[in-house]
Amino acid sequence: MKDSKLSTPKVxxxxxxxxxxxxxxxxxxxxxxxxxxxxxxxxxxAGTLNNYxxxxxxxxxxxxxxxxxxxxxxxxxxxxxSEGGSYLGFCGGAGLATTGRDGLGLVNIKRRPTRERVPSFxxxxxxxxxxxxxxxxxxxxxxxxxxxxxxxxxxxxxxHAWWPSQFIVEDEDxxxxxxxxxxxxxxxxxxxxxxxxxxxxxxxxxxxxxxINLNPARLRDEPAVIEGIYGKGKVILSLVHFDTPxxxxxxxxxxxxxxxxxxxxVRSQKLxxxxxxxxxxxxxxxxxxxxxxxxxxxxxxxSLGERNFLWFWRNSLLLQWRRGVRGLEYNTxxxxxxxxxxxxxxxxxxxxxxxxxxxxxxxxxxxxxxxxIKSLLTPFVEKAKHLLLLERHALQKGHITYERCDDPEIQRxxxxxxxxxxxxxxxxxxxxxxxxxxxxLLLIS
Numbered sequence: 001m002k003d004s005k006l007s008t009p010k011v012x013x014x015x016x017x018x019x020x021x022x023x024x025x026x027x028x029x030x031x032x033x034x035x036x037x038x039x040x041x042x043x044x045x046a047g048t049l050n051n052y053x054x055x056x057x058x059x060x061x062x063x064x065x066x067x068x069x070x071x072x073x074x075x076x077x078x079x080x081x082s083e084g085g086s087y088l089g090f091c092g093g094a095g096l097a098t099t100g101r102d103g104l105g106l107v108n109i110k111r112r113p114t115r116e117r118v119p120s121f122x123x124x125x126x127x128x129x130x131x132x133x134x135x136x137x138x139x140x141x142x143x144x145x146x147x148x149x150x151x152x153x154x155x156x157x158x159x160h161a162w163w164p165s166q167f168i169v170e171d172e173d174x175x176x177x178x179x180x181x182x183x184x185x186x187x188x189x190x191x192x193x194x195x196x197x198x199x200x201x202x203x204x205x206x207x208x209x210x211x212i213n214l215n216p217a218r219l220r221d222e223p224a225v226i227e228g229i230y231g232k233g234k235v236i237l238s239l240v241h242f243d244t245p246x247x248x249x250x251x252x253x254x255x256x257x258x259x260x261x262x263x264x265x266v267r268s269q270k271l272x273x274x275x276x277x278x279x280x281x282x283x284x285x286x287x288x289x290x291x292x293x294x295x296x297x298x299x300x301x302x303s304l305g306e307r308n309f310l311w312f313w314r315n316s317l318l319l320q321w322r323r324g325v326r327g328l329e330y331n332t333x334x335x336x337x338x339x340x341x342x343x344x345x346x347x348x349x350x351x352x353x354x355x356x357x358x359x360x361x362x363x364x365x366x367x368x369x370x371x372x373i374k375s376l377l378t379p380f381v382e383k384a385k386h387l388l389l390l391e392r393h394a395l396q397k398g399h400i401t402y403e404r405c406d407d408p409e410i411q412r413x414x415x416x417x418x419x420x421x422x423x424x425x426x427x428x429x430x431x432x433x434x435x436x437x438x439x440x441l442l443l444i445s
Contacts, residue, residue, distance in 0.1 A: 010052040011052060011053070011262070012036070012051075012052040015040055016068045017061060017065045020336065021241075022058050022060065023317075023336060023339055024317055025059075034255065041068040041069045041070070044073045049077070053085060054088060056093070058092070058093050061422075062093075065092065065093070074104055081230045082230055083232060084232040086233055087234070089237045091238070095165050097237055098167070107230065108228070109174060111165045112165070112166040117213060118213045118219055119163070120163060121216055121219060122189075122318075123160060124184035124186060125159065125183045126155065126182050126183075127156055127159055127181060128180070130178065132175075132227070134236070134260055136256050137252060139157070158249075160240065160250065162318065163328075166219070166239070169223050174228050177225040178223075178240070179221050179222060179223055180220055192206060194216055224239050225237070225240060294370060294373065295337055295341040297337075300381060300385070301333070301384055305321070305325070308392045309392075310392060311330075323401060324394070333431070340435065340439050343443070344366060366438075373435060383413055383416070386413065394407055
C-alpha cells in the first residue's frame, strides 16, 4: 500500500468496478497529494474500514459495485458511516449510497428512472451552489454573453458532469448543496453539441428522432450535490465530477471536501501545473513510451474510430463518440492499457537506475498477467475493428443506437463482445477485469 497509510488522516478509496472513473479520480487525487489508500471490496469485508476516517467511491456502475460488496460489505460500509465515518461518492459512487435495489441506503434519496432523465448529458454545466465549506474560495464564472462567450459580472461556477444519474430528493433532512444551472455551449447531449442546437423546438424534434430526453434545460434546478447524515457519519454525494482532468476549480473543491470530511487541513502546497495536451488527447511525453504490441493494440481501435469519424477527444482521458457505438468501453480499455504501459515503463526505468525494493514484485506481476491479457485482447481487438466498421457503414444508412440495429452480423458481434448489458459484459468485461486487476496491483506496489 501507499506510504499514506502510515499517516493520518486516512481515506479509503474503493477501487472495484470503477475502471476509467477510478483511474481519473486516482490521477486527480495523487496530483493534489491528497491522502488515500486504494482498497477493494474484499478488504472492506475483512474490516479494513476500521483503520479509516473516510470512504471515497468514484464513478462506475452502482449495480456492479454493490454486487462485489455483497451483503457482508454493505453491512461493513453502513456500520462504518453510522459510527462516524464519512462517505464521499461521485456519480456512480453517489448512486451507490442511495436507496433501492443497487443502493447502500445511506441517504433517503432515489434515482430518477431513465425514461425521466437526460441520460446522455456530458460536459460543462453551471452549478447553483448553497453556502457550504466545500465551496470555500471557489470563484464564480463570468456570465454568458451572446454567442456563448463569457462576459464580465458574476455567475455560477462551472464544473463537469459525465453521463450522470439524477436524484429525487423528497426528504427535508437532506441538504441540497448545489443544483444544476445552464449547460455550457460546448457540452453534449448524446452526440449533439448543445451550442449547435438553439431553440426548444429543435430539441423537441431531436428527442423525437433519438427517442430519449436530450434538452439540457430538463436538468435545470435538479439536485447535483447533496449532504445527508447516516447515524453519526456525514454523506456527500455528487453527480458532478470534480476529478475531471484540467479542471483547476474542481481541484479546489476536492481539497475542500477532503478537509471538510476529515476535519483536518490535508494540503498546503500549490496546485500542480498540468502538462500540455498534445494531438489526440495525449499528454506530453506519453508518445515516447516504449509500448510493446500488446499495448498498441488498444490504440489501434482508437485510431480506427478517429479516422472513421466515430469519436474525438474531449480531454486527456475522455472521448466523445457518435450515438450507435460503444465509445465508453473502447475509451476505458485504451486509457487503462495506456496507464499500465506507463507503470511498466516506470518500472523499467527503475531497473535501469538500480532497481527498487518492489522491482521483483512488479516483474512477477507483469510476467504472470500480461500473457493472459494478450490472449484475450488480440481476438477482441480484431472483432471490435470489424464491428466498428460495420457500425460506421450502418450509421450512413440510418439511425442506430448502441443496443439497436437490424444488421444480424452487428447484433452477433455486439452480443459476443459486450452482451446485452449496459453495465459491461461479454468478452469486454472478461478482458477489462484482467486489465483492472493488473493495473490495481501496479498502482499499489
